[in-house]
Amino acid sequence: MSNSKQWQHAQQAEGEYWSGLTAQEEGIRHVLQENREVAARISAWLPVLPNATLEIGVGGLGIGALGFLKQTSLRVGMDPLPPPPLICGDSLRAVVLSLRKSVHLVTAQGERLPFPDGSFGLVLCSNVLDHVCNPQSVVAEAYRVLQPGGYFYLAVDVFSFAGLVKWYLWTRWRRKKEILVRAHPYRFREPELLYYLCSAGFRLINKNEVSLAKRLCGRSWDCLTLAQKPADLNFGGRERH
Ligand SMILES: C[S@@+](CC[C@H](N)C(=O)[O-])C[C@H]1O[C@@H](n2cnc3c(N)ncnc32)[C@H](O)[C@@H]1O
Numbered sequence: 001m002s003n004s005k006q007w008q009h010a011q012q013a014e015g016e017y018w019s020g021l022t023a024q025e026e027g028i029r030h031v032l033q034e035n036r037e038v039a040a041r042i043s044a045w046l047p048v049l050p051n052a053t054l055e056i057g058v059g060g061l062g063i064g065a066l067g068f069l070k071q072t073s074l075r076v077g078m079d080p081l082p083p084p085p086l087i088c089g090d091s092l093r094a095v096v097l098s099l100r101k102s103v104h105l106v107t108a109q110g111e112r113l114p115f116p117d118g119s120f121g122l123v124l125c126s127n128v129l130d131h132v133c134n135p136q137s138v139v140a141e142a143y144r145v146l147q148p149g150g151y152f153y154l155a156v157d158v159f160s161f162a163g164l165v166k167w168y169l170w171t172r173w174r175r176k177k178e179i180l181v182r183a184h185p186y187r188f189r190e191p192e193l194l195y196y197l198c199s200a201g202f203r204l205i206n207k208n209e210v211s212l213a214k215r216l217c218g219r220s221w222d223c224l225t226l227a228q229k230p231a232d233l234n235f236g237g238r239e240r241h
Helices: 001-019 025-045 090-101 135-144 161-174 190-200 213-215
Strands: 051-056 076-077 105-107 122-127 146-157 201-207 221-229
Touching: 001 025, 025 122, 025 146, 025 221, 105 221, 122 213, 135 190, 146 161, 146 190, 161 190, 161 213, 190 201, 190 221, 213 221
Parallel strands: 051 076, 051 122, 076 105, 122 146
Antiparallel strands: 146 221, 201 221
């Protein structure tokens, strides 16, 4: 199957997931809590937040981590799927809508961001890269739309070698009808992710560390990175033409 066909299948599963979630209060609260934690981590890593921030793959609530980064004035959330109608109870609905109000939503694909070069001081991409059509293009687009000196927060599940073997030989077949498999066209090892960042021109600023045991034979873990587009592109940065 081509990458594009595989991605369309994955997005169909993604659409079903978010439409179903909008009726489940516990699920909505869980997504909000996870994104609140992402925002707290970003604020801890970047105490002074830039004014203009973009979140790639903001998710079906239309809030993402952006909705919790109140210190940044321009917040743009993009996703190929527009948020489905909310069918939860009134009080939770009011919470979701009030968080969403601060986010300017754009329907687009991360591989072709509809923004000029250097538009943002911070780009986030959390739990998205293994869902896209072309991960390397998404990282390159994040680089393009960042201002020199701007930051890229990239978080995604990565697998140990053993975990990846299990994924391809067992999980992908055994659980092929489940969202876990349907919505993930890609699975990565950490070096692959770091290669994408480095080949786009980013400099790695911060990354969470995990134990050797987990690296060798753990199933998967959340790889959390903060990278920077060099401020002076004549010294080590990569300008794209
Ligand atoms: C697992 S959800 C994560 C949403 C949100 N970041 C969160 O953590 O709650 C993955 C999201 O990536 C989006 N996505 C899939 N392909 C994409 C692409 N090519 N460009 C941007 N976003 C994409 C999906 O539509 C979905 O909303």
